[in-house]
Structures are given as structure tokens and as C-alpha cells.
Amino acid sequence: xxxxxxxxxxxxxxxxxxxxxxxxxxxxxxxxxxxxxxxxxxxxxxxxxxxxxxxxxxxxxxxxxxxxxxxxxxxxxxxxxxxxxxxxxxxxxxxxxxxxxxxxxxxxxxxxxxxxxxxxxxxxxxxxxxxxxxxxxxxxxxxxxxxxxxxxxxxxxxxxxxxxxxxxxxxxxxxxxxxxxxxxxxxxxxxxxxxxxxxxxxxxxxxxxxxxxxxxxxxxxxxxxxxxxxxxxxxxxxxxxxxxxxxxxxxxxxxxxxxxxxxxxxxxxxxxxxxxxxxxxxxxxxxxxxxxxxxxxxxxxxxxxxxxxxxxxxxxxxxxxxxxxxxxxxxxxxxxxxxxxxxxxxxxxxxxxxxxxxxxxxxxxxxxxxxxxxxxxxxxxxxxxxxxxxxxxxxxxxxxxxxxxxxxxxxxx
Amino acid sequence: xxxxxxxxxxxxxxxxxxxxxxxxxxxxxxxxxxxxxxxxxxxxxxxxxxxxxxxxxxxxxxxxxxxxxxxxxxxxxxxxxxxxxxxxxxxxxxxxxxxxxxxxxxxxxxxxxxxxxxxxxxxxxxxxxxxxxxxxxxxxxxxxxxxxxxxxxxxxxxxxxxxxxxxxxxxxxxxxxxxxxxxxxxxxxxxxxxxxxxxxxxxxxxxxxxxxxxxxxxxxxxxxxxxxxxxxxxxxxxxxxxxxxxxxxxxxxxxxxxxxxxxxxxxxxxxxxxxxxxxxxxxxxxxxxxxxxxxxxxxxxxxxxxxxxxxxxxxxxxxxxxxxxxxxxxxxxxxxxxxxxx
Numbered sequence: 143x144x145x146x147x148x149x150x151x152x153x154x155x156x157x158x159x160x161x162x163x164x165x166x167x168x169x170x171x172x173x174x175x176x177x178x179x180x181x182x183x184x185x186x187x188x189x190x191x192x193x194x195x196x197x198x199x200x201x202x203x204x205x206x207x208x209x210x211x212x213x214x215x216x217x218x219x220x221x222x223x224x225x226x227x228x229x230x231x232x233x234x235x236x237x238x239x240x241x242x243x244x245x246x247x248x249x250x251x252x253x254x255x256x257x258x259x260x261x262x263x264x265x266x267x268x269x270x271x272x273x274x275x276x277x278x279x280x281x282x283x284x285x286x287x288x289x290x291x292x293x294x295x296x297x298x299x300x301x302x303x304x305x306x307x308x309x310x311x312x313x314x315x316x317x318x319x320x321x322x323x324x325x326x327x328x329x330x331x332x333x334x335x336x337x338x339x340x341x342x343x344x345x346x347x348x349x350x351x352x353x354x355x356x357x358x359x360x361x362x363x364x365x366x367x368x369x370x371x372x373x374x375x376x377x378x379x380x381x382x383x384x385x386x387x388x389x390x391x392x393x394x395x396x397x398x399x400x401x402x403x404x405x406x407x408x409x410x411x412x413x414x415x416x417x418x419x420x421x422x423x424x425x426x427x428x429x430x431x432x433x434x435x436x437x438x439x440x441x442x443x444x445x446x447x448x449x450x451x452x453x454x455x456x457x458x459x460x461x462x463x464x465x466x467x468x469x470x471x472x473x474x475x476x477x478x479x480x481x482x483x484x485x486x487x488x489x490x491x492x493x494x495x496x497x498x499x500x501x502x503x504x505x506x507x508x509x510x511x512x513x514x515x516x517x518x519x520x521x522x523x524x525x526x527x528x529x530x531x532x533x534x535x536x537x538x539x540x541x542x543x544x545x546x547x548x549x550x551x552x553x554x555x
Numbered sequence: 556x557x558x559x560x561x562x563x564x565x566x567x568x569x570x571x572x573x574x575x576x577x578x579x580x581x582x583x584x585x586x587x588x589x590x591x592x593x594x595x596x597x598x599x600x601x602x603x604x605x606x607x608x609x610x611x612x613x614x615x616x617x618x619x620x621x622x623x624x625x626x627x628x629x630x631x632x633x634x635x636x637x638x639x640x641x642x643x644x645x646x647x648x649x650x651x652x653x654x655x656x657x658x659x660x661x662x663x664x665x666x667x668x669x670x671x672x673x674x675x676x677x678x679x680x681x682x683x684x685x686x687x688x689x690x691x692x693x694x695x696x697x698x699x700x701x702x703x704x705x706x707x708x709x710x711x712x713x714x715x716x717x718x719x720x721x722x723x724x725x726x727x728x729x730x731x732x733x734x735x736x737x738x739x740x741x742x743x744x745x746x747x748x749x750x751x752x753x754x755x756x757x758x759x760x761x762x763x764x765x766x767x768x769x770x771x772x773x774x775x776x777x778x779x780x781x782x783x784x785x786x787x788x789x790x791x792x793x794x795x796x797x798x799x800x801x802x803x804x805x806x807x808x809x810x811x812x813x814x815x816x817x818x819x820x821x822x823x824x825x826x827x828x829x830x831x832x833x834x835x836x837x838x839x840x841x842x843x844x845x846x847x848x849x850x851x852x853x854x855x856x857x858x859x860x861x862x863x864x865x866x867x868x869x870x871x872x873x874x875x876x877x878x879x880x881x882x883x884x885x886x887x888x889x890x891x892x893x894x895x896x897x
Contacts, residue, residue: 145803145810145824145826145828146810146825147809147810153676154812155674155675155676156676157807158674158676159676162732162736176722176725176726176728176729177618177712177713177714177716177717177722178716179725179728180722180724180725181716181717184717185818186636186716186717193794193795194794196794196795196798197797199798199801200794200797200798200800200801201801203805203806204732204736206798206802207728207806208725208728209728209816210728210806210808210812211674211727211728211731211732212721212725212727212728213812214670214674215669215670215673215674215724216670216721216724216815217815218669218670218672219666219670219720
């Protein structure tokens, strides 16, 4: 028959008192002191001591009463500790949960970026012309001679003094050469984007070389150059000059991509493009970009602050860096969008344009808004002097300017 | 009733007076002492020196191995088991260090009050009694008691064998139980067979027999014999099993309480109690057959007499003898049989 608690006193303290009052136990000489009782309760006695004292306890109600009282005390302490843990645990979770979530999100974002870049590599490089700031007289790699049909020659290109250092983040922003058609603009202060000739870096991949400032950090190749850049036989129409990100206030706002209407298709066939790293582009050369380990075919939009950069990725993402390109934070994306160029006249202002009349503007460096375009056409370039004043360039060479942040546009000469 | 105040108890079990003669550690224990000192990690504002701490260790070892000179290995093993941090706090408090007292009050005072409330219970006046119990302990811990012309702190009786909180519970418990006993007058009973048997004897029908001239003398013989058998059976029990029985039958504790006291699961307590009862019965019957040379019938008759009258609730546990014995046993009739079959 199993042993149960039937008929047992429910109030332990009252039971202790009742038993003690009813007990006839005499305190024996061998009764241990509180230290032994405490050591026994903590299971700190050795086996011999435990057996000896348990025998005494079985015969001594006085000791058993004390042990029972100690048990009551221990239970009360354990209950109080359990209540404290129940209070602490939820708060611990509330603190840890957001931290864990933030880490998880950061890990996902970081993991996405290389995949995005790898996908970009497979695309025909549009315009990934990216150079560090260069003094006005900085040398640039020799560009291919301009086509004779080119109406005007852009500013003379300076020779590149030294190849870009592979260590700089920007230098890893590889841009296979592309050269949009260089359309000499009537206003010489606008264009020239000297064609850029990506220079092979030590990693064996082509990367953005140095370009002269003033006219922009990137080169806008003429049609032949563009062809050279991506396809020797490609004849790029006289589209807007490929513009390079240059955040200089007075610099030419440039677009990373200068797609001719047919260029994208051609570009897609050219992967990987190869470059003539030493001689720039020849008119009939096929320029290809050799893949590098961390090749990135993005468009970089530079601000006056070298640390502040924007990046157009896959034409669908706009990212911003505040550490000269070491880390990026996505700010805008659209699945159906195809943005190609940008201009950042300040660290917080950036204009982005693209196909289908896309015109984007941020004035706080974070949030983007869509600006009503002057025309439903593909824009391939933009030049901005501030958050209100900008000139966008369409693929057919038309320019539209605004001085009120895009509320009103006028055709520019 | 003989009440032994704490100091008297302490004196017999290793008071500071004894500790003053505690032998010094040999040099071979220097490393063990150093480890204990590091483990204690006493803050500097406690003003506790390594020598004072070592003196406390030496007192503890002297008490632990009183009457025997321990070897270095045993002493080292013993030192490793000590709660060094609590010991350092106790020594610093016994010295009267204000910083140590502040720490003690902050860490242990709330728990002490909670423990006192749990021990005293929620009866009328329980809160006041609990507070008085805890406050009286503080006075003794601080050293307001004088003994042998000097102020003595209760902390001097703590040697680190247990946690300081458990030791404080033990002191509280002892004071509470002694206070209850002081509140009643009892006649101590001389009994050599242990508390369980003493209670059983007190409740035994012997008293009824003495007062009832018509009582069956045969029953008296049965009870006396059964008492001796049970005494022998209980004496043969393991101390742990015996204590379990005492908690359940003598103290009317619940299985959960017994489980906490013995460090067992409630179900384990129930199972082992059942096994112990069967073992006790088996041993008692064996003793009756062996020492008394009783027959099965006499044993059965003895148990029948115990059923319903004996203080031990063994009636439910006294099962009929085995089948072979049942064939030889004479047929019984009447209520005793029914009681036996229950």
C-alpha cells in the first residue's frame, strides 16, 4: 500500500509548534550544534558523519524540530528567489530580443550585398566609373583617341600620374570600362568626362583609374570609345556623355551609366569585357574587364566629402556610404527601376536619374522622393548644384533644368 | 526540562575558548591556506588579514577533527570544502568591521527576516514574534553577549562548513524550538530505545493494562514482545531509513517535507517508506520466531492484538502470512480476522 499524506497537517509552522509542544524529547548530550545542522542541511557532511547524525536525528525530536524549522526557512528563501527570477526573466527577454533581431537583420543585409554584387558582375557593365578625387591636373590613363566624327574634343585629358592604389575601397569599385558616347556639349563646362580607361590593378582586374577633375572624374567616351569600351563594333549613338560621379560642386554631375539604347543588349554579350589597361581604348578595340575577386559593377556618385558616397547597384538599388565605401546602407530600391546616373552636390543632397523618366532626389541624405520628370524619356545624366537646381540629360541629348527642386522644368540650351 | 543555552552548547562543541588552543597549521598546508584566502576574496575595506583568516581556519579544523590529529591530506580536502567567502565575512563581522557589517546587513537581513517569518508562522502575533526572533539574533551576532568576561559574537561559532545563510537558519531554528520548549513543562522520559519507541511505549496499552484489572495479561505479554521485536527491527534499519520513518510517523510530516529534508523526491520517499515498513514487519516476525521461539499462530495472535491498539499504524501494513502458512494456520473467525485481512 503506497504511503501518502492523508491526514497530514497543512500548515508546516503550526505543525512544528504542535509537535514540539507535544514532544517529550530531552535534549541529549550528543545533540549537534547549529553548524552541524547547517552542514547537514547543505549536504556538507561526509558519509560517516551523515550516518552518525542521522541516527541521532531519528532518535531526537528536538533535532528533528530544528531541521524542520530550517526547512521552512529554506523554502521561504527559495520562493522569494523564484519570484525574483520570474520578474527578471521577462525583462531579460525584452532586452535581448531587439538586440538579437538587430544582429540578425544586419547579418542578412551583409549577406545580401555580395550576392548583389556578384549578380552585377554578370551584367554588362554599364558605367562603373569611379575614381578618387584627383587634382585637376591628375593624370589619367591615355584614352583612346576620339573619333574624328566627334564634334568636339573634350578637355584634354591629363595623363594619369599613378595607378590607383588597389587598397582603397574606391579602387575596388571596379568598373569595367564603359564609355558612353561623348557628346561634346556646347557648354564645355558641362561635359567632359574624359573617357576613362580602366587600368588593370595588381589583382589583374580592371578598375577605375584616375580621372582628371574639373571635367569630371570619369570619362565620357565618345561613341567609338564607348564602343571600344564594351564592344569594339558597337556604335554608340551620340547619346549623352557618360558621366562620372563627381561631387564637386562645380563639377560635372555625372552618371555612372551612359547607356545607349542598344548598349545594354550589346553589353550583355560582352561579359566579361576586357580592357587595354595600358593604352586606353583604341577605336576599334574590344575592351573587356577582367574579373577581379571583388569586382563591382556599380555606379558611384560622389559628394564633396570623400567619405560620403552613393552607389547605384544593378540599376535598382541606391545605397549610401559614410565611410568612403567601406560599408553601404540601402536607401532606395525599385524592382522595375533602372537608374543610371547621379549627382551629389552636397553630403545630404543627391539627384538620381534613370530610364523611363525616373528622377529621384534626397535632401537629407536618407529619404528619397520621386520628382516629376520633364519628359517620359530615358535620362542618362544629371548635373546638380544644390537641392533646387539640376539639369538632367536624356539619351537623345536633350537637357532639362530646374531651379525649384523639380517642380518646374525648362529646356536647357 | 533541561535547556541548554547556546553558549553551553557551543562550549561543548568548540567555542572560541577551545579555539584559542587550536593547533597551528604546518607549513605543508600553506598552499591550501593560500587557495582558501584567494577563494575568500575579502574586500580590503573589511580589514581582514590573512593571519586572522588562517586562525579561523585553524579553529574550524580543530573542531572538525576534535580528538584526532588529521593528516595534511584530510585537512587540505576539508579546507577545499569550506565556504571561504562566508567565513571571511563572519570573521570580519566578529571583529566589528563596519564595512563588513554593512555588507552583511544588505545581503542577509531581508533573508533573515523572511526566514524568521516562515519559521514562526502566520499565527496571531507571528509577525512580531518573527521580528523579535531575528532582532535577538542580530544582537548576539554583533557580540552583545558576554561570556567569560568578554564580548562574544555568534559569528565566532561559524567555521564555514555550510553557507552562512544556512547557518543563520539553523541558529534561528534552534532559538525558536528552544523558545517553544521553554514555554511548556514536560517530564523527561528515560528511554534507551529511541524517541520513536518511547512514544510508542507511552501510548502503549501498558498504562491501560495497569489501570484495568480486567485486562488480558496475555495481551500485555504480546505487546511487550512486539515492542522488543520492533525495537530490534528498527535498530537494524539504516539510519537514513530510520530517520525517514521518524519524520513520517513521529513528526507527521508530509512526503514533500520529508523529501526536502532528506534530499529525495516525494515519490521516492513514499516508495522507501513502504519498503521500510515491510522490512520492519518482516524483521519483527523473524525476531519473534527466533528469540521468543513463537509459532506462527502465536505471531499471528500477537499481531492481531497490535492491530487497532498499537500506536504504530501497522494494521494496514500487516499483511496476512504467506499461503503455506495460511494452510497450516487454524481457521480464525470474528472481527480480528476481518481486521487482519484489511
